Amino acid sequence: MPLVWSEAMSLEMPAMDEAHEDIVDQLALVETASDDNLLDAWNALIDETAEHFAEEDRWMQATGFAPDNCHSSQHAIVLKIMREGAEKCAKGDLAIVRQMAYELTVWLPHHVSAMDAGLALHLKSVGFNPETGQVDKPEALPTTALTSCRSEPCEDHAD
Numbered sequence: 298m299p300l301v302w303s304e305a306m307s308l309e310m311p312a313m314d315e316a317h318e319d320i321v322d323q324l325a326l327v328e329t330a331s332d333d334n335l336l337d338a339w340n341a342l343i344d345e346t347a348e349h350f351a352e353e354d355r356w357m358q359a360t361g362f363a364p365d366n367c368h369s370s371q372h373a374i375v376l377k378i379m380r381e382g383a384e385k386c387a388k389g390d391l392a393i394v395r396q397m398a399y400e401l402t403v404w405l406p407h408h409v410s411a412m413d414a415g416l417a418l419h420l421k422s423v424g425f426n427p428e429t430g431q432v433d434k435p436e437a438l439p440t441t442a443l444t445s446c447r448s449e450p451c452e453d454h455a456d
């Protein structure tokens with residue numbers, strides 16, 4: 298069953314929610330793609346995902362996170378694995394991409410409800426406007442660069 302967007306995935310941050318919904322929609326296209334269309338659908342998902350991860354990484358950079366914080370690191374790892382999948386798919390291994398697509402249907406809601414939820418709370422706490430990049434409460438910015446993602450499972454990380 299393809300993953301379907303639902304309000305339960307909303308983080309009440311339209312710029313993030315819309316990107317997540319687009320990724321969920323593209324992932325569903327991968328899951329339902331014929332063999333002939335699989336690589337194109339997968340590459341489109343990679344493009345969409347790379348753009349969104351880069352956007353979140355920029356928001357983190359603008360609001361006090363270290364470049365190698367665990368959330369940005371997870372983005373980089375996932376994208377690397379997806380690109381390796383594309384290379385194998387191009388050589389005829391379609392099963393690897395179908396397996397990765399399935400794993401993303403599990404990973405994505407988890408990532409959104411943990412790391413992205415932590416980021417959304419952080420962005421709201423500093424009054425960050427994703428449209429303009431403006432921080433309305435600079436006094437709320439961390440004084441040292443954050444290496445954790447500020448999600449609940451990450452609470453034990455030292456900042």
Ligand SMILES: [Fe+2]
Binds near residue numbers: 372
């Ligand atoms: Fe993220």
Ligand SMILES: [Fe+2]
Binds near residue numbers: 313349353409413
């Ligand atoms: Fe995200």
